[in-house]
Amino acid sequence: MKRKPWFATAWLGGCSGCHMSFLDLDERLIELAGLVDIRYSPFLDVKEFPEGVDITLVEGAVANEDHLRDLLTIRARTRILAALGDCAVTGNVTAMRNLFQVEDVLGRAYRECDVARGVPGGNGNVPKLLDRVLRVQDVVAVDRFLPGCPPSANAIFEFVMDALAGRARPAKAARFGS
Numbered sequence: 001m002k003r004k005p006w007f008a009t010a011w012l013g014g015c016s017g018c019h020m021s022f023l024d025l026d027e028r029l030i031e032l033a034g035l036v037d038i039r040y041s042p043f044l045d046v047k048e049f050p051e052g053v054d055i056t057l058v059e060g061a062v063a064n065e066d067h068l069r070d071l072l073t074i075r076a077r078t079r080i081l082a083a084l085g086d087c088a089v090t091g092n093v094t095a096m097r098n099l100f101q102v103e104d105v106l107g108r109a110y111r112e113c114d115v116a117r118g119v120p121g122g123n124g125n126v127p128k129l130l131d132r133v134l135r136v137q138d139v140v141a142v143d144r145f146l147p148g149c150p151p152s153a154n155a156i157f158e159f160v161m162d163a164l165a166g167r168a169r170p171a172k173a174a175r176f177g178s
């Protein structure tokens with residue numbers, strides 16, 4: 001028997017708003033679950049991205065070394081990779097830190113806050129930030145783009161249905177944030 005397409009979502013440098021919009025599919029999540037086999041997502045307790053995924057929606061920009069490693073793995077194991085939302089497509093909010101030096105960002109976001117909270121400092125548990133935040137397409141080939149901050153549930157549903165049906169979509173991404 002032919003297996004259902006394997007489906008995944010992944011969360012890089014984003015606020016999770018795109019995943020919240022995905023959850024807004026509401027009862028259509030049940031419809032989607034009937035059409036695909038959801039193999040990996042922040043909503044599942046799966047630690048390793050599996051081989052042989054048919055469609056992956058990637059939220060967020062590439063901001064640190066963990067994102068970079070995860071995105072390369074996802075690309076190698078996914079047939080159709082889709083950039084979900086403006087952070088993935090253009091860099092958007094996540095790329096605003098490109099206006100500053102990494103050390104200044106770390107100092108402001110972690111060290112100063114640690115001092116203010118009376119926590120002895122540093123950022124030892126933070127994955128190493130890249131010098132610049134990158135769009136998904138700056139790192140790997142992207143097959144489909146769904147802009148929006150976040151894209152609406154309706155847009156996500158149509159987008160996934162099109163991908164499942166193999167219907168063509170414009171593959172052009174905006175250049176902001178590059």
Ligand code: SF4
Pocket residue numbers: 013014015016017018059060084085086087088092093148149150151
């Ligand atoms: S595109 Fe908007 S909603 Fe989606 S992760 Fe970025 S900031 Fe959040």
